[in-house]
Amino acid sequence: MSEYPEIAAFDLDYTIWPCYCDTHVTPPFKPIKSSNGEVHTLVDSRGYEISFYKDVPRIIADLKLNGVKIISASRTWAPEIAKEMLQNFKIEHENRIIPMIQLFDDLQWGERSKIGHLKDALKILYRSDKLEDHKMCLFDDESRNKEVERYGVKFVYVTDPEKGITWKLYQDYLNDRL
Template sequence: MFLGTTGLYVAIAHRLELMGRPEESLPKIVVFDLDYTLWPCWCDTHISPPVTRSKDENAIVDRYGSKMAFYKDVPEIIAHLKQNGVKVAAASRTCAPVLTVPDVAKKMLSLLYIDGTRAIDHFDVLEIYPGSKITHFNFIQKQTGFEYHDMLFFDDETRNKEVEHRLGVKFMFVIEGVTWKLYHQAIEAWRDHKGHRSQ
């Protein structure tokens, strides 16, 4: 979508503002769903293993030659989080066999790159299996020791907002992948949610 000159300047301003904010104004951990949040596919139905890394771009190629990559802003957003000391996690649910899809998702994260290194190395916690996102977050909380109100969660399914209602995790609904604009809105919403909006 073309932003126009004004829209482009606003997007750049939001990005620079976020990248200049101090670490303490960010969540302690940001959690991402995978499918249609970080990349535009369902890895249990759209990807046919084996997958390999594309030779000419930051993308993966499946057995039929189909390419898949992160949404455009995702690598820079995750790099920004890690550069500011924020932990990153994945919480992904799938109804496919447990022994297959997590392997595909992890393989994709191993072949896609962020800031010059494997994407999977930027994730501190990986919770990829069937079941409620409540279960995913219970395990994330146990592994990190962080309070739920110190967490921010991006997901493309509104049913998963239950983590906000039941646990206190700030939920951000994703429509067309995580973008800088959405990320900016989410950080502001998380600050309001926690009750310490930066002045």
């Protein structure tokens, strides 16, 4: 039986999409619309195509359907680029096509620890920064961020830079198989 967290946090680079948004892409972005209006691919000003990992919309939709708050926690040095990407990517949610950024309850970015990102998100969402008081998880591709487990946050290690977060990894987390 699946057990959902109260809050799911996602790193961006090599977790949501296969690049470092602060070094690999250059705005502005041209969205490539699919036949239903979704935008899964962007083309940057140099012609570089970037798409989020294929299971991302399904995972985010499932979390939202189950009442989970979603935050982004990224060390990106280019938050304005990350924001532009999340605004330009569009996915179907509740029978509407919306910018992916609208599915995030908070965005915590900048060069600091993930613990700081998560505590700051809690202050905004709950006016308290006690990580231990919430069932949380962090999906991230950098093993150093496992440090969040000291505060009761489940670290879900995204190990494959070709696939990023996958439905299988997500289900393994939900069903306590990690």
